[in-house]
Amino acid sequence: MNYKYNILFICSLIISIISCSPDDEGTIVSAPENDRTEQQVIDKDSLLGYLNSHYYNSTEVNALANPTIADVVITELLEGETLPSDATLLMSAVETKTTTYEDVEYDYYILKINQGTTTAQSPRFCDKVRVKYAGSLLDGEEFEVKSTPTDFDLAGLIPGWSRVMPEFNVGAFTSNSDGTVSYEGYGMGVMFLPSGLGYYALYQTSIPSYSNLVFKFELLQTETTDHDSDNIPTYMEVIEADYDLYGKDTDGDLVVDFVDADDDGDGTATSDEVGVEVYIADTRVDLQAILDALVLDSNQLISPIKQRSNRNDYTANVVTILDNNGNGIPNYLDDTESERIE
Ligand SMILES: [Ca+2]
Ligand SMILES: [Ca+2]
Ligand SMILES: [Ca+2]
Numbered sequence: 001m002n003y004k005y006n007i008l009f010i011c012s013l014i015i016s017i018i019s020c021s022p023d024d025e026g027t028i029v030s031a032p033e034n035d036r037t038e039q040q041v042i043d044k045d046s047l048l049g050y051l052n053s054h055y056y057n058s059t060e061v062n063a064l065a066n067p068t069i070a071d072v073v074i075t076e077l078l079e080g081e082t083l084p085s086d087a088t089l090l091m092s093a094v095e096t097k098t099t100t101y102e103d104v105e106y107d108y109y110i111l112k113i114n115q116g117t118t119t120a121q122s123p124r125f126c127d128k129v130r131v132k133y134a135g136s137l138l139d140g141e142e143f144e145v146k147s148t149p150t151d152f153d154l155a156g157l158i159p160g161w162s163r164v165m166p167e168f169n170v171g172a173f174t175s176n177s178d179g180t181v182s183y184e185g186y187g188m189g190v191m192f193l194p195s196g197l198g199y200y201a202l203y204q205t206s207i208p209s210y211s212n213l214v215f216k217f218e219l220l221q222t223e224t225t226d227h228d229s230d231n232i233p234t235y236m237e238v239i240e241a242d243y244d245l246y247g248k249d250t251d252g253d254l255v256v257d258f259v260d261a262d263d264d265g266d267g268t269a270t271s272d273e274v275g276v277e278v279y280i281a282d283t284r285v286d287l288q289a290i291l292d293a294l295v296l297d298s299n300q301l302i303s304p305i306k307q308r309s310n311r312n313d314y315t316a317n318v319v320t321i322l323d324n325n326g327n328g329i330p331n332y333l334d335d336t337e338s339e340r341i342e
């Protein structure tokens with residue numbers, strides 16, 4: 001049983017093909033679906049009650065350069081108790097965010113402890129992340145802790161994660177000679193999610209249906225995804241502003257663009273309708289240096305670096321988005337004859 005799929009993943013139709021292992025079957029059951037608008041009101045009330053009655057060890061945490069998930073301690077403020085002077089009430093510390101999911105407006109809350117120092121590197125909602133995290137229910141019961149770096153595809157996670165992770169940046173990392181990696185300056189925080197941005201009606205071992213969720217996390221690394229390996233990154237094949245993976249189906253064949261190898265349905269694979277220059281180097285660092293030195297045109301992008309398992313070296317593509325007939329629609333989305341190379 002792979003926990004990372006079991007606990008964090010919600011499998012929708014397309015994602016289940018990509019990222020869910022078959023042994024998930026039978027481990028997740030669903031309660032009858034409550035009305036989302038009504039459940040949202042109940043969840044918001046519980047979350048606000050929680051944030052107004054719990055505090056964290058702010059003085060201690062703020063003194064740390066690289067606070068970890070274990071350093072942040074959330075404690076209930078009991079009736080009649082005074083807030084300790086070295087603590088901050090969660091409600092005074094969190095940012096309130098609003099999003100629409102399944103046509104319902106949800107509030108969720110983020111305690112930003114560290115923004116993350118590498119400002120140019122923030123995951124998009126459909127990217128991969130490497131994180132450490134601890135998940136718990138509002139009663140403090142911890143249902144999952146990952147204190148070693150764990151990889152996830154945000155496209156397959158509960159909606160709360162794909163909204164919160166882009167709010168943070170990664171930091172810097174150093175590969176040590178013993179094979180370990182050190183991280184510093186990473187994004188670090190706690191998210192407080194209504195059940196509607198969590199598992200909602202699903203029931204799992206230790207997570208009852210309609211549970212509001214608290215996740216502490218460290219955002220260590222991120223990587224751009226290309227789910228259908230067509231050289232167009234997933235973020236360009238979805239509606240990013242709406243967190244909508246399924247909003248683009250250029251050729252209307254019911255296979256959405258990010259998993260469609262021929263986006264415009266003209267019989268030529270998308271990967272053959274863009275320019276591709278392959279770069280290879282022995283190490284990731286060497287390849288990154290080569291890529292960093294390139295001067296790209298506005299219609300060019302670099303695909304994520306991949307390790308070639310059969311050769312033990314590293315590769316990345318420089319992808320050029322072509323528009324042969326100059327009509328403003330790139331070849332891979334243009335099914336007219338005139339875009340073809342003569
Ligand atoms: Ca793609
Ligand atoms: Ca399609
Ligand atoms: Ca595609």
Ligand SMILES: [Ca+2]
Binds near residue numbers: 262268270332
């Ligand atoms: Ca095509």
